Amino acid sequence: MIEVRRIHLTVEDIFHEGGPPAAVPPRRGAICAVLRNPYAGRYVADILPMMEALNPVGVEMAQRLLTAMGGDPATIEGYGKGAIVGSAGEIEHGALWHVPGGYAMREVLGGAKAIVPSTKKVGGPGCRLDVPITHVNASYVRTHYDAMEVGVPGAPAADELVYALVMTRGGRVHARIGGLQAHEIKGEDGLR
Incomplete structure (x- = not known):
């Protein structure tokens, strides 16, 4: 079910x-994996087997x-994820x-607490995606609200998927809009 065609790292x-x-x-x-979409060109009601099959792909990409x-998980302060679905697929394949x-990413980073922000869209070869980024332990840390543009040259073809992971060391370079600071995180709920 899983056929990785390319890996792009930047x-x-x-x-x-x-x-x-x-x-x-x-x-x-950012790391992007280009995969063959086994559901391209047709509607399949039960797509959950692919989600399970993607688990080791996610861990390998995060590592x-x-x-x-x-290499040091303690230095990673922000993260995000995204997907670009080729034109013969549907947005649910990105989901x-x-x-x-x-x-x-949470596993590889030792149990980060915040939800990993995400985005997805259907697009053609050369399509770019802005992946949202937030702090790994508290989504409300404004210094880490960011995005990284990702994509793989020539991908996705109509029958492909591009799955992306993003990590950051630090927040925005000139962050100065106030709000919760990283050193003030309580770590109770992944928000503050």
Whole structure:
């Protein structure tokens, strides 16, 4: 059922956005897997077997991304996930990524508490997706509200899916809009 066709990995360090250079530049990274969509071109009522089959794919992707980000789960402060469905698929095929992608990152990061924000859409080859990012332990930390544009050149073909995971070390480089700060997280509910 799972046929991975390509893996695309990117990491960027952000030194500044017109303001003073950061003492420690925030890092953002994304990993995208291009898979054959076994449900492309037809309606299938029970698609849950694929969600279960995606679990090891999610864990492997999260581990590879963490390694590219430096390997230390304690340094990861933000995360997000997303999916691009090729034109012969349906948005629900992208939704299959919610559990495997989210739980994989929480597992690899040692039990992060916040919900992993997500987005998905149907698109053609070269389609890009803005993956939302929030703090790994408290969704209301404003310094970490962000997004990372992801995509894989030439993907997805009509019969493909692109599943993405994003991690960050740090919040936005010049964050200054107030609100809950990372050092103030209570960790009670994944929100504050």
